[in-house]
Amino acid sequence: MLILFLLGHRSPLGRLTGGGLTDSFAGIVLAQIFVAAPFLIVAARSAFSAVDPVLEGVAATLGHGRSATFLRISLPLAWPATRSGLLLAWLRGFGEFGATVMVAYHPYSLPVYTYVTFGSQGLPAMLPVLLPALAAALLMMGLTSASSRRAIRGSIAVPHPAPLVQLLDRRPQSYVPPGTALAFQFQKQLNGFRLDVAWSTAGRRLGILGPSGSGKSLTLRLIAGLERPDLGTLKVGSCDLSHLPPEGRSIAYVPQNYGLFPHLNIAEHLRFPIGADLDLALHWLERLGLGSLTDRLPAELSLGQQQRVALARALVRPAEVMLLDEPF
Numbered sequence: 001m002l003i004l005f006l007l008g009h010r011s012p013l014g015r016l017t018g019g020g021l022t023d024s025f026a027g028i029v030l031a032q033i034f035v036a037a038p039f040l041i042v043a044a045r046s047a048f049s050a051v052d053p054v055l056e057g058v059a060a061t062l063g064h065g066r067s068a069t070f071l072r073i074s075l076p077l078a079w080p081a082t083r084s085g086l087l088l089a090w091l092r093g094f095g096e097f098g099a100t101v102m103v104a105y106h107p108y109s110l111p112v113y114t115y116v117t118f119g120s121q122g123l124p125a126m127l128p129v130l131l132p133a134l135a136a137a138l139l140m141m142g143l144t145s146a147s148s149r150r151a152i153r154g155s156i157a158v159p160h161p162a163p164l165v166q167l168l169d170r171r172p173q174s175y176v177p178p179g180t181a182l183a184f185q186f187q188k189q190l191n192g193f194r195l196d197v198a199w200s201t202a203g204r205r206l207g208i209l210g211p212s213g214s215g216k217s218l219t220l221r222l223i224a225g226l227e228r229p230d231l232g233t234l235k236v237g238s239c240d241l242s243h244l245p246p247e248g249r250s251i252a253y254v255p256q257n258y259g260l261f262p263h264l265n266i267a268e269h270l271r272f273p274i275g276a277d278l279d280l281a282l283h284w285l286e287r288l289g290l291g292s293l294t295d296r297l298p299a300e301l302s303l304g305q306q307q308r309v310a311l312a313r314a315l316v317r318p319a320e321v322m323l324l325d326e327p328f
Helices: 002-007 012-016 025-049 053-061 066-094 098-104 110-121 123-145 164-169 216-224 266-271 278-287 303-315
Strands: 182-190 193-201 231-236 251-254 321-324
Touching (some): 002 025, 025 066, 053 066, 110 123, 193 216, 216 251, 216 321, 251 303, 266 278, 303 321
Antiparallel strands (some): 182 231
16 A cells, blocks of 8 residues: 555656556566565665674774764675675565556566567567666676675885884874873763762873773773763863764774774774874884784784784874773
């Protein structure tokens, strides 16, 4: 009934087109899209739901806004399953009978339509239907046969690289200038847990200790801006960061599971932060023993190597505060 109300001969859209959506090839196409689209929607929704939200949060702390995070992280990770949904929707629409009978008053699916046209009018009459269908079939076969993961090769290059000895002797810039105060106060109700924490310090290092489930990770996520407090403030020096999004806080973050992007190699991870310092990246690659691994994906690394990649990525991010969740 819904498809008739939307596309039928007496619907507003049907009257607007003078009945062109019914009893026509355009009506067949629209009817099949209507019936097959849910297969794509369900697959895409499941694919995006499976993307680890930690990865999107890490991308935000590295300076990327929502659009950039979607295009560079969420969409590439969800694309293999979404592509399968495209194939399933196309196969479902290709042979649908019921919807075309209801909307186009035509008892033909696309294969039957092609066969009847060929039998009555010959090959030239069926080419406008056959060629797009054949092209779509070949495209889908090519997409599904391609590997769902491509190994991206690359390396970090500096136009005029300094000698390695100089890079190793270079000292990283301090992230919190001496005397800068860090002050925060948060209240947050999360399910059955209530966090109420407040602290201020002029020190350059702060350790948050407590038993499992006491809110340590939640406190770090509140500082990073990945969670919004019910009530709270955050200041670094004289700057109030409370109302800034994660990408605007200049805070680097390493989560417990390291938050590495599975489709990016090490070199691309270190180029990913906005404003990444390539000289500093070279320094940390050597300092952390990763110089020979720049073309590897996270799945090809040990857990210790993954942890060092996450640390190096945070260290090349221009930031005033660095948050390490379970650093040891």
